[in-house]
Amino acid sequence: PVTVRVINTVFPFANIVVTQKVTGQALLDVLEGGLGLYPETSGGFPQVGGMTVTFDPAKDAGGRITEVLIGEEPLDPEAEYLLATNDFLAAGGDNYAALAEFPVDMYMGTMDELIVNYLKEHSPVSPEVEGRLVVVE
Numbered sequence: 001p002v003t004v005r006v007i008n009t010v011f012p013f014a015n016i017v018v019t020q021k022v023t024g025q026a027l028l029d030v031l032e033g034g035l036g037l038y039p040e041t042s043g044g045f046p047q048v049g050g051m052t053v054t055f056d057p058a059k060d061a062g063g064r065i066t067e068v069l070i071g072e073e074p075l076d077p078e079a080e081y082l083l084a085t086n087d088f089l090a091a092g093g094d095n096y097a098a099l100a101e102f103p104v105d106m107y108m109g110t111m112d113e114l115i116v117n118y119l120k121e122h123s124p125v126s127p128e129v130e131g132r133l134v135v136v137e
Helices: 004-010 025-036 095-101 109-122
Strands: 016-023 051-055 064-071 080-087 104-110 133-135
Touching: 004 109, 016 095, 016 109, 025 064, 025 080, 025 095, 051 095, 104 109
Parallel strands: 051 133
Antiparallel strands: 016 080, 016 104, 051 064
C-alpha cells in the first residue's frame, strides 16, 4: 500500500515542482551529466518522462547519449522545451548546472503533495516499465 508516510519517506526534501523553458542543448547537457556516473548510483541519475533517452555506458562520460526523443521527435538542440523538474535541480543541483541559466516560470507545489493528489484522483494505479531510458548493450 502507498501511504502518505511512504511518499514522504521516498520524497523527504519537500522539493517544489517547477517549470522552465530550456534549450534542447541544455537538456542534452543535463542528461549527459546525470548519466556520467552510471552504473554507480547517483542522486543526479535522470528520471525522465515525455522522452526516451538511449545511452551507451561503454562510451566516455559526457558523450554517452546516442539518441533523445521528445515524444517521437528527435531532440533539437536549438529548440525550446518546457521542462518540469524540482527546484533543487532547476537551481543546478546534482550536476545540473545548465538548468540554473534558465528562469523558473511557474511553481506548482511540493512533489509529495502533487503525488498524493495524483494518487487520490487516479487510484488504483498500474505502473508499467515504459522504456524511457534505454541502455545500449
